Amino acid sequence: MTLEFSSACSAGRRQYNDDACAVCNPAATELRSHGALAALADGVASAEAGGEAARAAISGFLSDYYSTPETWPVKQAAARVLHSLNSWLYRQGAGDEIAQGWLTTFSAVVFKGASAHLIHIGDSRIYRLRGGKLECLTRDHSRALGPGRTFLSRALGMDAHVDVDYRREELRAGDIYLLSSDGVHDFLPSETVAEILQESGEAAAQALVDAALAGGSGDNLSAAVCRIHRVRPSGNELLDRNRQLPFPPDLRPGDKVDDYLILQELHASPRSQLYLARDIDSDALRAIKTPSINFADDPAYIERFVAEEWTGRRLDHPGIVKIFPPRARRQFLYHVLEYIDGQNLRQWMQLNPAPGVEQVRELISQLVSALRRLQRMEIVHGDLKPENIMVAKDGRLKLIDLGGADGSGLREQLQLGGYPGEEAPPGSKNYAAPEYFFDDAPSHRSDIFSLGVITYELLTGRYPYRERAGFRHYQLKSYAGMQYISARQHREDIPEWIDGALRRACAPDPRNRYPALSEFVHDLQTPNPQFTREREKPLLERNPLLFWQLVALLLLLSHLLHLL
Template sequence: MNLETQKECAPLPPGEGPGERANESLKFSSASIAGRRQHNDDACAVCQPEGAELRSRGALAAVADGVASAEAGGEAARAAVSGFLSDYYSTPETWPLKKAAARVLQSLNGWLYRKSGGGEIKQGWLTTFSTAIFKGASVHLIHIGDSRIYRLRGDRLECLTRDHSRALGPGRTFLARALGMDAHVDVDYRREELQPGDTYLVSSDGVHDFLPAETVVGILHNSGDNAARALVDAALDAGSGDNLSAVVCRVNRVEASDDDLLNHNRQLPFPPDLRPGNKLDGYLILQELHTSSRSQLYLARDLDTGELRAIKTPSVNFSDDPLYIERFIAEEWTGRRLDHPGIIRVYPPRPERQFLYHVLEYIDGQNLRQWMQLNPQPAVEQVRELIAQLVSALRRLQRMEIVHGDLKPENIMVTADGRLKLIDLGGADGAGIREHLNLADDTPPGSKNYAAPEYFLGDRPSHRSDIFSLGVIAYELLTGRYPYPERAGFRHYQLKHYASLRYTRARQHREDIPEWIDGALRKACAPDPGHRYPALSEFVHDLHTPNPEFSHERERPLMERNPLLFWQLVALLLLLSHLLHLL
């Protein structure tokens, strides 16, 4: 089976002959034949999308070799290739490539495993799978089984994958790992930098087992656009009795790394201070909405549509700060990929944009800080509703593998009809964002009173970091206070360890809060991320339904409730005992 795919990666009917796909940077050729066997249990594919899809997910070459001893090996190979093409290009753009490929293959493996009735070799849907994904200046290799991926650089041919097989004796091997063989699959991943002139070969064992390296090098150097078919024919002539598949990719030019948004927009100048009546790239500035040391926000009217928009401009204080500029650009990139009623909408810029700024949805309302000042100590049920809205928005971020990073009342808007919207995605972070925009690995902490402790201890933030911030906001909505001593001022916040934060029970500020809700708040904003809720749904459940674990909180020994205090008291008692003994 030979799949040649176009922009949308829709498979064409299977064929026996070679296929060629070319653009300015990469040139592919492929071939797959049954050889001396009655049926072709191999499958191969090439996919070259265009535009944003090419930048975010890349072009790929894939080969799957159905296990010959399995009755459904051919079906498994074809399902693996077509399923990967379909699902991989449908994964969220904010996922890093490695995660996207792994998620798709885990899903495919589970489906094949169930089809085979639990991994029975004889009737199993078992197949190898190897793909080279060309994205920006890198190639990402995904591999399981004994198909192979080679690189020819100059005259040196190098195998970049490791066969997942074991020798049983002379001329006999056992495939130790394949899709559909087990309920869980371990997939090899490798990333390599591309160089102009590189040639990559993805082949099944019916090809590479029958061709010496010097023959492969000669064919790749001399066969031009017909290299894949020439390799298949040469292996067949060399005595191959297996199915034969090969995909060849020639790297003519190395594209700029990943998304070009960062490279393009970092060249744009900061806009000048704007005043009512000014025009900016087709937007009429109506008034200033907010200003801070880091940015300005203006109300504007789109002169083409007449609709109101918010324009966010960077502060000139950071015009020479490359990290600030990268984060400002990343905020736009992230927002344009989120579509949720509880998250502010970020609109694409005009093609003729001359300055660096964001075009945002205009939200007519007040921020949650202002709402809290007008509604001190609201009813528990009202707080539950507000938290449920925030949880819905945070779930969308979680599915996109994004951590908001700066949840606080000032970054949450309350509309006229009482709906909440997350704004200010400047602290948003995730592996996919860093990969696509080539950002630094460091994540700046948000506000001192809401940012999770791991930001200040050098540990990597996660979705539990947002749960911490959400717990603090819920606590503040109910009590008007912080669960930990307020951290005021602009000095760099120092935190030595998680145990140095001491939770103040919400019931000390508001006696009508049930003990079990206080327990849910304490767990949500636990200093140690390992002690927090692992899922937003658990926090929501415990805010609505009494958890027996919290109802008996006072009955727990001090050692469990506060181990640091327990050992401090022990040390104090020992010290007093020693002093009394000396007296």
């Protein structure tokens, strides 16, 4: 993406300037991760600190937005930053009358990849000139009080909670975006604005301010203009560069790949191979993950393989496998991971078929710590199962295999499509959350379901639902089609309240699961009276499907007895 900014801000005929605007076109790395942006704020003139609010909103947004994780989508990053700014402005005004408040409008456009992300609150505006046609892309948050009088219904700092408009637009070469305060657009007809944008080049923002002032504007005046000269279809050089790398051949002990000496094969599957290797430069042991040659012609597989490396390099947590950055001159496509000396959780479970409840709690707390890190980065692991959890020799757990990781931020950042072979969801059918089979979007509650299944299996050696065998993924007609099997049927020493916690974590409908990992951990450690009350409820309330099935059976038997 190649773009060009210009901006202008003036007090006009007023003594003080309560407007603020800024543009930011960062260096290549920051441009790829967060994009460029233009932002404009118009402090409410009737408020005591409108100007201070506008300047604080602009400076705070630029500073905080570029500090958000790369894995967050623009919509969420902007929302988080603005909610924080709004809370600060509201506290500054102490929630008093508008005349005492720190109030400001706020409009911003983030230009990232091939998209424009519009964020808006108040009566400043965002326009787009495309093909000679000027279009306002925002709506004013104001209400008419009478002829020539309006009331601002939404602004930053006005209320403890803020509702911000968001819109995403596809960028095209030749587009011109304009952000303006009401001191500009209220005094210029659309034809004049379009003409100035088309003919004034780099001086367009200042020309708009001058024209509005000449047109009788008595307000502060601000304008920010962005011209889009070129839009790249891909937008991510990492994918572009790595997808061109050839797949490595089958490796054997003694082979060298760049600066790594292959020692032995650790694991092989239809999708990838894992080798133990030694870094020739540092003499450190590493694990080398290579893609399967079976997918050499599958662009979606290659994108996901590259995305796994990109994701892993941004997750710094002792409970998540570390992925090292590639060498400058990499000849093949592969990942370099830390080598974990130990066994996977499946092997550990086979050697420890009946662990104590306290031991299971400790293992789960380690997994929860790693999953919390993923949640903070807005990433869903997507393939939680014992085979993807390593138990190191010191007993510590590590999540591995981020190939199924997903999230709106990852898709936006790397411009990913669906999963390879989208007819089947990621992960094992016995651990994947049911919503995957309904083509619903994954969420953190999807990982909570998988965690609940793993906890259940650690305690009982069984699955909480009927086991799904074979390679074909099953079809679900409704969430009610999955019937939970009480853990106490397999192990009587499990307290009812722990069984209740497992039941909720593994609830088929994501709306009935724990909304937070901390709640699940708490209920595994402390008896929740709710689960005792659940047992005391009538069958109709506890399991309406089973109730009506029994009623139907009784009616059928009654009918048969009557016939006899």
